[in-house]
Amino acid sequence: xxxxxxxxxxxxxxxxxxxxxxxxxxxxxxxxxxxxxxxxxxxxxxxxxxxxxxxxxxxxxxxxxxxxxxxxxxxxxxxxxxxxxxxxxxxxxxxxxxxxxxxxxxxxxxxxxxxxxxxxxxxxxxxxxxxxxxxxxxxxxxxxxxxxxxxxxxxxxxxxxxxxxxxxxxxxxxxxxxxxxxxxxxxxxxxxxxxxxxxxxxxxxxxxxxxxxxxxxxxxxxxxxxxxxxxxxxxxxxxxxxxxxxxxxxxxxxxxxxxxxxxxxxxxxxxxxxxxxxxxxxxxxxxxxxxxxxxxxxxxxxxxxxxxxxxxxxxxxxxxxxxxxxxxxxxxxxxxxxxxxxxxxxxxxxxxxxxxxxxxxxxxxxxxxxxxxxxxxxxxxxxxxxxxxxxxxxxxxxxxxxxxxxxxxxxxxxxxxxxxxxxxxxxxxxxxxxxxxxxxxxxxxxxxxxxxxxxxxxxxxxxxxxxxxxxxxxxxxxxxxxxxxxxxxxxxxxxxxxxxxxxxxxxxxxxxxxxxx
Numbered sequence: 035x036x037x038x039x040x041x042x043x044x045x046x047x048x049x050x051x052x053x054x055x056x057x058x059x060x061x062x063x064x065x066x067x068x069x070x071x072x073x074x075x076x077x078x079x080x081x082x083x084x085x086x087x088x089x090x091x092x093x094x095x096x097x098x099x100x101x102x103x104x105x106x107x108x109x110x111x112x113x114x115x116x117x118x119x120x121x122x123x124x125x126x127x128x129x130x131x132x133x134x135x136x137x138x139x140x141x142x143x144x145x146x147x148x149x150x151x152x153x154x155x156x157x158x159x160x161x162x163x164x165x166x167x168x169x170x171x172x173x174x175x176x177x178x179x180x181x182x183x184x185x186x187x188x189x190x191x192x193x194x195x196x197x198x199x200x201x202x203x204x205x206x207x208x209x210x211x212x213x214x215x216x217x218x219x220x221x222x223x224x225x226x227x228x229x230x231x232x233x234x235x236x237x238x239x240x241x242x243x244x245x246x247x248x249x250x251x252x253x254x255x256x257x258x259x260x261x262x263x264x265x266x267x268x269x270x271x272x273x274x275x276x277x278x279x280x281x282x283x284x285x286x287x288x289x290x291x292x293x294x295x296x297x298x299x300x301x302x303x304x305x306x307x308x309x310x311x312x313x314x315x316x317x318x319x320x321x322x323x324x325x326x327x328x329x330x331x332x333x334x335x336x337x338x339x340x341x342x343x344x345x346x347x348x349x350x351x352x353x354x355x356x357x358x359x360x361x362x363x364x365x366x367x368x369x370x371x372x373x374x375x376x377x378x379x380x381x382x383x384x385x386x387x388x389x390x391x392x393x394x395x396x397x398x399x400x401x402x403x404x405x406x407x408x409x410x411x412x413x414x415x416x417x418x419x420x421x422x423x424x425x426x427x428x429x430x431x432x433x434x435x436x437x438x439x440x441x442x443x444x445x446x447x448x449x450x451x452x453x454x455x456x457x458x459x460x461x462x463x464x465x466x467x468x469x470x471x472x473x474x475x476x477x478x479x480x481x482x483x484x485x486x487x488x489x490x491x492x493x494x495x496x497x498x499x500x501x502x503x504x505x506x507x508x509x510x511x512x513x514x515x516x517x518x519x520x521x522x523x524x525x526x527x528x529x530x531x532x533x534x535x536x537x538x539x540x541x542x543x544x545x546x547x548x549x550x551x
Contacts, residue, residue: 071102074378076385078107079122080133080441081115084430091433093410100407100436101385107131107439123149130372130382133441134182134365141365142489145181150367152179156383162390162446169551170361173487183386184362186444188322188453190475191359194248194344195467197315200227200235202340211347212250212283215316222315223292228336237292238284239314241305243505244297244512246318247280252357252481253349254280259485259540260549267541268484272504273525273533276349281521284512298509312336319343321455321472329464341467343474353550355479360486366442389437392445395457398423410435451476482549490539496532504528 086109097105110118128149134141144150157163157180166184174182201208204225209215219237227235238248249255254276261274271277287293294300294308309317310328312335333339348354366386372379393405400412409416409423415435416425430438437443447453456469507524510516
């Protein structure tokens with residue numbers, strides 16, 4: 035039967051049912067009698083960056099058989115997801131499971147309106163949920179309750195790397211502060227580090243929106259809310275004095291042609307091309323997700339290329355460490371409608387627990403029946419190559435594995451140390467870089483951005499506009515089209531266009547505590 039149209043009507047129905055609030059009905063596992071043999075229809079909606087799997091793939095059939103469900107999942111191209119999801123929720127037909135991107139503020143908005151099931155009392159029942167650090171749960175709470183399950187994402191993300199062979203060629207030490215980094219970038223530009231006799235190299239590979247921003251620690255990070263204004267309010271790094279220093283740093287280097295000269299119009303793929311064609315000596319890397327194909331291309335051109343991470347610099351406050359990510363790559367919420375069907379809630383959480391289970395590398399073999407099923411069975415979804423399980427190239431597009439059809443299909447490790455992402459790489463130099471990056475992040479602190487999980491109405495409406503304004507003005511300063519001495523004027527313009535209101539909204543929610551972990 036078609037449910038009431040519009041989220042408000044949906045919410046009204048939830049509130050009236052049983053004469054209590056959605057929180058009251060669902061904050062605890064329901065006590066109603068459950069039928070363990072009942073076959074449930076489970077609906078879900080999520081986004082995909084690539085082509086979605088077929089609606090009748092082998093992986094989907096395996097899910098239905100294993101969990102005794104009729105699993106109906108709708109995947110929407112990422113570019114269309116925002117509009118599609120809004121329309122679905124507005125219709126009142128909220129699927130049982132709803133996937134969100136981590137930056138999608140509608141999760142908090144709709145959770146606050148009662149669209150999703152509070153999950154607090156389920157957390158302690160599932161191992162993968164117990165593995166989620168407390169600070170991540172805290173960052174996801176809405177009105178004090180947990181309405182979404184985070185998808186695993188490493189806390190260590192992209193940080194600067196450098197061509198170590200170029201340092202060695204020029205007899206330079208690894209830079210430990212911005213002055214030394216400037217000297218290295220100038221040397222990479224003027225002293226022929228690749229030894230080909232041509233003036234064809236430079237320091238930083240940079241693209242549009244001053245990306246990467248090459249912060250050498252959270253103190254200089256554009257997105258971190260680490261600095262405070264004269265009234266003691268936290269402010270975004272984009273308008274901090276540290277950012278001003280960084281923009282001046284790049285302006286100085288731009289004059290010397292030590293950063294990509296047409297950076298303001300280069301896309302991210304273009305920027306990658308600058309570094310991996312062997313032109314630039316400083317870029318970014320991460321323990322997980324680096325492209326071996328890109329590195330292979332560079333190593334074919336310059337076989338002696340060596341890479342190393344740049345360790346964070348000590349900031350004026352004595353801290354040394356990069357900004358952590360939010361720690362999750364997505365959110366799965368469960369419809370509040372399920373409060374009336376406890377058996378279905380447990381079935382969904384059982385399915386999610388399976389997809390989130392972490393397998394140590396030595397257990398990712400056909401002998402592990404659960405892993406073998408998850409990857410679609412050896413010889414069908416994957417093969418073993420040199421002792422390592424390797425997915426079939428078409429496993430996703432042909433729907434060969436159950437994992438393909440999950441909203442949350444990322445293993446959540448019991449701790450960051452067990453990941454050993456460097457073992458995912460076949461190329462020795464790429465693996466070595468990933469291992470050094472992992473070791474660096476283990477040995478340094480990380481700053482937990484205090485605005486993670488907070489909601490600002492102004493940010494929801496205008497943050498993209500604010501950021502574009504600052505990127506445009508700061509790009510002009512780097513290129514010499516606006517003097518860096520205009521910094522205070524630029525900040526004032528930003529505050530007047532709504533930035534001040536956003537700062538006030540966030541500061542009313544930020545807990546003034548130790549954010550370094």
